[in-house]
Amino acid sequence: MMTDYNNKAQPTRWALKPLPEMDNDQFRKWQELLESRTGMSLPIGRKVFLQTSLGTRMREIGCSGYQEYFEKVINGPTGIIEWTTLVDRLTVQETRFYRDIDACNLVTDYVLTRPIDNLKKSTLEVWSVGCSTGEEPYTLAMLLSESMNTLGLKHYYGVTGTDISTPALEKARAGIYTERKLVTVADTQREKYFNKHNDGRYEVIPAIKDRVCFARVNILDLGNAPMHGMNIIFCQNVLIYFRRWRRKEILSRLVERLVPGGLLVLGQGEMVDWEHPDLERVPSDNTLAFIRRPEKN
Numbered sequence: 001m002m003t004d005y006n007n008k009a010q011p012t013r014w015a016l017k018p019l020p021e022m023d024n025d026q027f028r029k030w031q032e033l034l035e036s037r038t039g040m041s042l043p044i045g046r047k048v049f050l051q052t053s054l055g056t057r058m059r060e061i062g063c064s065g066y067q068e069y070f071e072k073v074i075n076g077p078t079g080i081i082e083w084t085t086l087v088d089r090l091t092v093q094e095t096r097f098y099r100d101i102d103a104c105n106l107v108t109d110y111v112l113t114r115p116i117d118n119l120k121k122s123t124l125e126v127w128s129v130g131c132s133t134g135e136e137p138y139t140l141a142m143l144l145s146e147s148m149n150t151l152g153l154k155h156y157y158g159v160t161g162t163d164i165s166t167p168a169l170e171k172a173r174a175g176i177y178t179e180r181k182l183v184t185v186a187d188t189q190r191e192k193y194f195n196k197h198n199d200g201r202y203e204v205i206p207a208i209k210d211r212v213c214f215a216r217v218n219i220l221d222l223g224n225a226p227m228h229g230m231n232i233i234f235c236q237n238v239l240i241y242f243r244r245w246r247r248k249e250i251l252s253r254l255v256e257r258l259v260p261g262g263l264l265v266l267g268q269g270e271m272v273d274w275e276h277p278d279l280e281r282v283p284s285d286n287t288l289a290f291i292r293r294p295e296k297n
Contacts, residue, residue, distance in 0.1 A: 022051045026066045039220045040241045053089050088165040097135045098184045102286035103265050104143055110263050111147040124157035127230045130238035131161030134172025138204050141211045142193050160227055162217035169214045175204035222253035230257050236267040247271060264290045
């Protein structure tokens, strides 16, 4: 008889039974699957993380072995659904609003120092790569709103958040967060950009939500991503999961989508000593960022 893996109320005999230790052969199989499908590189030091993540999901669906679960993930339409759930567990990281205040200040300074005529003529396009549950792109929209108000300009800007996790994107579109996610938001910003629900959660106001859109994009498929002509690309705490050669490949794709004079913001330490002929490093001790050079005539 086949097990109904989609019903969490099904077999509970594994719920209290400890799962077997994952051997190195099994770890390599999962390691190769993750890297081939997502680009994520899990070193042997993260074997416990993988085993714990898989084990939690396996108990939920009543699956008793890593090989059995592996077969489920790679086979048939139900495998696609299960893979989506698993990727969400493995890739969604803890994040919050205004997470990197130095990078936030850099974005503000960048916008405020743009030629006013350029800002009046075209929409400012911003891309948050690996946006998870939406805190980063909403933060960027708030920063842009503040900057446009300071400059006395109409709000000609838009933010796109992309991620591989469908469940994370669903949460991002809802734009509703617990108070814990807002610990780094000043009271004035909280009152200005959030509506508080009766249950204590906070929802991003419509004026900011309307400026942000979300799309599912696998970072391995950036060549087909629809984003072009971006003024700011934010790619923090994403590259750490990839091998160095793939990081360079990803960054080259991002540079292609950056307009001359556009800003690329990375996470500190993610690409030490990396250079690109079309980019100039922004002088800063607290952020890792680059400006795309003007096109040569």
